[in-house]
Amino acid sequence: xSVLTQPPSVSGAPGxxxxxSCTGSSSNIGAGYDVHWYQQLPGTAPKLLIYGNSNRPxxxxxxxxGSKSGTSASLAITGLQAEDEADYYCQSxxxxxxxxxxxxxxxxxx
Amino acid sequence: xxxxxxxxxxxxxxxxxxxxxxKASGYTFTSYGISWVRQAPGQGLEWMGWISAxxxxxxxxxxxxxxxxxxxxxxxxxxxxxxxxxxxDDTAVYYCARDRKRFDPWGQGTLVTVSS
Numbered sequence: 001x002s003v004l005t006q007p008p009s010v011s012g013a014p015g016x017x018x019x020x021s022c023t024g025s026s027s028n029i030g031a032g033y034d035v036h037w038y039q040q041l042p043g044t045a046p047k048l049l050i051y052g053n054s055n056r057p058x059x060x061x062x063x064x065x066g067s068k069s070g071t072s073a074s075l076a077i078t079g080l081q082a083e084d085e086a087d088y089y090c091q092s093x094x095x096x097x098x099x100x101x102x103x104x105x106x107x108x109x110x
Numbered sequence: 111x112x113x114x115x116x117x118x119x120x121x122x123x124x125x126x127x128x129x130x131x132x133k134a135s136g137y138t139f140t141s142y143g144i145s146w147v148r149q150a151p152g153q154g155l156e157w158m159g160w161i162s163a164x165x166x167x168x169x170x171x172x173x174x175x176x177x178x179x180x181x182x183x184x185x186x187x188x189x190x191x192x193x194x195x196x197x198x199d200d201t202a203v204y205y206c207a208r209d210r211k212r213f214d215p216w217g218q219g220t221l222v223t224v225s226s
């Protein structure tokens with residue numbers, strides 16, 4: 001059971017927009033801690049995709065965007081491409097001084 | 111470029127210990143901490159703990175307290191994670207990652223298999 005809750009899977013056709021939600025609680029996201037998102041392509045290590053709720057590291061396409069409100073956050077991907085097919089994880093920090101992750105969402109590009 | 115390179119795959123018997131290394135390059139090692147995250151086969155990411163490369167302070171996940179020890183060697187810019195009393199459910203890919211509250215970059219991962 002992950003501390004942050006994500007849908008197990010989402011899917012969309014090429015060119016479409018998909019969103020992935022991440023729900024926490026008052027001890028993590030709701031306490032004001034930032035939310036970060038990671039993309040994990042099959043067989044590879046996770047890669048930072050969005051940091052500080054809505055910031056993209058250099059090299060990440062602007063098709064990826066993040067937002068946060070209250071105890072939840074979301075990742076949006078527009079103009080879906082085949083290479084976006086991956087697992088996506090949200091991550092935040094908790095007042096217990098632990099990093100916490102969502103259970104991951106598998107994105108399928110139809 | 112900032113890079114973390116981990117040691118190779120390990121196979122251990124139940125009850126044994128494993129020590130995974132993570133060598134950093136491309137930045138001032140003591141300016142950031144190193145976190146460790148593991149991923150069991152087909153499962154999600156699990157935070158294991160963090161160590162400050164500046165002063166060696168640590169913060170471990172409660173479920174691993176007493177079995178895990180994280181250390182650093184500033185002379186070689188290398189972090190280590192030792193896990194003791196291994197069980198079959200410790201079989202996972204173990205990752206190191208730079209920093210404490212957000213993780214970037216990640217090492218390539220080290221597969222630890224616990225099997226009799």
